[in-house]
Amino acid sequence: MDNDIILEFKNVTKKFPGVVALNDVSFKIRRGEIHGICGENGAGKSTLMKILSGVYPHDTYDGSVIFNGEELRLGDSAIKEAGNKGIAIVYQELTLVPTMSVGENVFLGREPVEHGSINWNKLYADTREILTKYQLDVSPQVTVKNLGVGKMQMVEIAKALSEKASILILDEPTSALSETEIDKLMDILEILKSNGITCIYITHKLDELFRVTDHITVLRDGKEIVTQETKALTQEKLVSYMVGREMKERFPKSSRAPGDVVFKVEDLHALDPNETSRKVLNGVSFNVRKGEILGIAGLMGAGRTELVMTLFGEYGKIVNGKILLNGQEIRPANARQAIDAGLSLVPEDRKGMGLVLIQSILKNISLPNLDQFSGFFRIDADAELKASMAQSKSLTIKAPTLQVAVETLSGGNQQKVVISKWLLSKPVVLIMDDPTRGVDVGAKYEIYKLMNDLAENGVAIIMISSDLEEVLGMSDRVMVMCSGHSTTTLPVAEATVERVMSLATGMSSS
Known part of the structure; x- marks a missing residue:
């Protein structure tokens, strides 16, 4: 074996009942490099890393993994064995x-x-x-x-x-980090590389792959599509390898024409429910029109998530201001009242707040909508199934049946389940907090198209995103927050990156 190669996957195939997760995967990783692995959700990235880190012992898959010139045959104590050999993973x-x-x-x-x-x-x-x-x-x-x-x-x-790890696997390491923290992590990776540690870097953020990796392997539908030097690739080429087709536009075009204002927030002030001496919202005002996507931008800690959770009745204690829906003042005290009023929220943390992971797709979609299927002290199971199947089909959720547990789905399909359950509630205003976080590039595009379709059909959408390019690419107008306060709302044509960042950092007030 070439001394420059620390790791080689040879014809690795992993099957689950009814699913081929990995199909004859073969590629090599060089010693002391940062090697990126990317692909859509469900492409096989996590399964491959679970084989390498010992979650799946050697007798549960076909093919072989060669580590430091010897076949890696991890047995009953596979995870501990992998650690002892110098293979570590940061989830x-x-x-x-x-x-x-x-x-x-x-x-x-x-x-x-x-x-x-x-x-x-x-x-x-x-x-x-x-x-x-x-x-x-x-x-x-x-x-x-x-x-x-x-x-x-x-x-x-x-x-x-x-x-004493010689191979460090990092799985979506920046999903919850600020830009400053991401910069620090990039520096740390270079330090690890200079110390001879091989890093395997898995992410959906393509700019990070081009920033830090030496080679990139693309997986699609369980197969290795290409392994290539990073400098020989472009983002467009990488995306085409990932999705199997050319994607010339990151954000799909829309022909929507926003109508009258349906939702309005006036000078909202709210306290932290756990520390009532601390103000989390300090004068927030904005409005959203029928059929419009309003983007909310701001730095981490600006109060964006606190705002939408308060609007949904699940966070701040409102001490001043008004919330108006179709001209009528509302003040939801909990999620049920918000839903009844016509609001729905796709939360930032889909696993912790958006889904019951051990329950089926069917139960997750129907859970907040059971009143639609109940009568005479029972649930109409046929109506529940029919409505859930329609939502699943509409959003192309990839799963064998609606009875499978949501925890078995890829991140993109889990997010579609969250969106499905809220669409079933037929909201007037749909709030989406980082709707494409941890979602692959192909699923992102599908979510963007869905948002456009909903807006074209009259739904008012409020979207928070940590990705400023996403905010500018999908919004009709952008409201910028800084320190719990709304600075201004800009038409997207006037919302340049420089102007939004100036407002978000408090350098400008308009």
């Missing part, structure tokens, strides 16, 4: 114990013991050595729950490196 959902310190998390289960008790001085010294070597700006003694998401990510990386 999208962090796996830290929030009430423990950084050092305790880094060496959890592997604490240095002397004379029958933990040597705390050594534990924290060893943690500090790792943090210093890889320039991870975290204190070993601080409690994890007091850290921001970006620094929690650093702790996860330190934990992996403490096991």
Whole structure:
């Protein structure tokens, strides 16, 4: 085997009942490089990484994985074996114990013991050595729950490196990070690379792949489509490999013509329900027209999610201001009242707040709409199934049946289930908080088309997005927030990146 190659997948095939997740996948990864893996949700990325990290032992798939010149045959204790061999993974959902310190998390289960008790001085010294070597700006003694998401990510990386990892897998590592935190992570990856650590980088954010990777492998429908040097690719070419067709436009065109104002917020002020001395909304005013997409832009911490959760009756304590729907004042005290009034919310955290993961697609779609199928103290199961099937078909949710658990679906299909259940409630105003977060490029395009169709049919849409290009590409107007306050609302033709960022940072007020 070539000494430059640290890892090789040879004809790897993995099957589940009724599904071929990986189909004869073969490619190589070089030692000390940052290797990107991308593809639509369901392409096989996670399955391949679960094979490499030991979630699926060697007798559950066909083909072979060659690591450092030898076949990787992970058995019953596969995850531990993989770690012992130097293969570590940092998952999208962090796996830290929030009430423990950084050092305790880094060496959890592997604490240095002397004379029958933990040597705390050594534990924290060893943690500090790792943090210093890889320039991870975290204190070993601080409690994890007091850290921001970006620094929690650093702790996860330190934990992996403490096991002497030679291959580090990062699965969607920037999905919850700010731009500053992303920049720091990019720097850390370069430091890891300079120390000879091979990084496998999985993301839907194509700009990150072009920014940090040396080679990119594209998977589609469980097959390896191409492995190529990053500098030989373009974003357009990469997208065509991922979806199997040319996509010349990121945002589909729309012919919508917004009508009269249907939703209006006037000088809204609200307090943090858990800390009533803290104001989370400090004068927010805007309106949305029938058949319009209003984008809400702002930096992390600007109050965007707090705003929409308050409008939906599930967060802030309103102390001043009005919420008007079709000219009538409303003040939902909970989600049920908001739904009854005509509001629906696709939340930022679809797994934690948008879905019951262990329940079926059918039950998730029908859950907030059971009043449509109930009568005489029973649920009309036929009507429930018919309505849910219509929604599933309309949004092209990919699943064998509506009875499968939502947790088995890809991220894009999970998001479609969330959207489906709210469309079934026939909202006047649909609020979408980061609707394409963690969704692949093909599914994003489908969601964008759906948003356009809904707006063309008269639904008023409020969309928050951390992706400013997405806000500018999909909105008719853009409302910019800064420190819990709405600065101004701009027609999209006037909403340049520079002007929006100036408003979002407080450098300009109009």
